[in-house]
Amino acid sequence: MASSSASAPAGTTGAALHRPKRKIAVLGSRSVGKSSLVVRYVEDAFVDSYYPTIENVFNKRVKHRNQEYDLDIIDTAGQDEYSILNSKHAIGIHGYVLVFSIANRNSFDMVQTVYDKILNYTGTEHVPCVIVGQKCDLHVQRQVTEQETAELASQLHCAWIETSARHNINISKVFELMLGETDGNTEAGKTEPEPSKCCVM
Numbered sequence: 510m511a512s513s514s515a516s517a518p519a520g521t522t523g524a525a526l527h528r529p530k531r532k533i534a535v536l537g538s539r540s541v542g543k544s545s546l547v548v549r550y551v552e553d554a555f556v557d558s559y560y561p562t563i564e565n566v567f568n569k570r571v572k573h574r575n576q577e578y579d580l581d582i583i584d585t586a587g588q589d590e591y592s593i594l595n596s597k598h599a600i601g602i603h604g605y606v607l608v609f610s611i612a613n614r615n616s617f618d619m620v621q622t623v624y625d626k627i628l629n630y631t632g633t634e635h636v637p638c639v640i641v642g643q644k645c646d647l648h649v650q651r652q653v654t655e656q657e658t659a660e661l662a663s664q665l666h667c668a669w670i671e672t673s674a675r676h677n678i679n680i681s682k683v684f685e686l687m688l689g690e691t692d693g694n695t696e697a698g699k700t701e702p703e704p705s706k707c708c709v710m
């Protein structure tokens with residue numbers, strides 16, 4: 510009798526075949542620490558110098574609630590209110606990490622702007638998101654309170670957390686929350702959450 514993995518491609522185990530892929534886009538204003546967050550998570554490193562990102566995709570295999578996932582994490586160039594959402598960051602994405610710096614009020618305001626752009630682009634009423642208040646080590650320069658972040662998260666029906674890539678605070682929790690949000694997006698009777706699609710107007 511043929512084994513259940515007989516038709517698997519060479520080098521692919523049954524476990525790998527059942528490992529869901531999740532595409533996560535990391536969005537937010539310039540210099541809020543998006544790359545630092547991702548690099549800390551994937552490579553456990555921190556770089557003090559600032560190199561503006563064009564785009565980078567990182568891969569990481571993680572275990573969440575006894576299930577292994579292959580994460581594709583898309584680190585994007587910083588956005589402002591005039592940026593047009595790139596289709597690569599809006600289509601086929603399972604969840605969004607929306608990053609601001611707790612030391613920069615404008616970057617907090619951008620979270621709502623970016624969220625609205627995603628909804629506009631995808632034509633949906635909700636997308637799975639985690640709002641991240643980065644650079645929480647900068648206590649003295651704080652411009653956004655935890656209370657304000659909690660209120661925004663409650664309005665957008667998403668999770669939130671404060672992190673420091675510099676001091677490695679709460680970094681892996683961001684992606685645990687993200688997987689919690691994408692799992693929450695799975696409709697009853699479906700095994701896979703729907704990634705975002707483009708809305709043709």
Ligand SMILES: Nc1nc2c(ncn2[C@@H]2O[C@H](COP(=O)(O)OP(=O)(O)OP(=O)(O)O)[C@@H](O)[C@H]2O)c(=O)[nH]1
Pocket residue numbers: 538539540541542543544545546556557558559560561562563585586587588643644645646647672673674675676
């Ligand atoms: N104090 C502090 N500084 C940080 C932290 N994370 C990043 N930085 C610094 O903030 C600057 C910008 O970090 P990046 O990770 O490049 O920011 P980005 O959001 O990817 O920037 P763009 O590519 O322009 O969108 C760098 O100088 C980092 O060293 C943090 O947790 N705490």
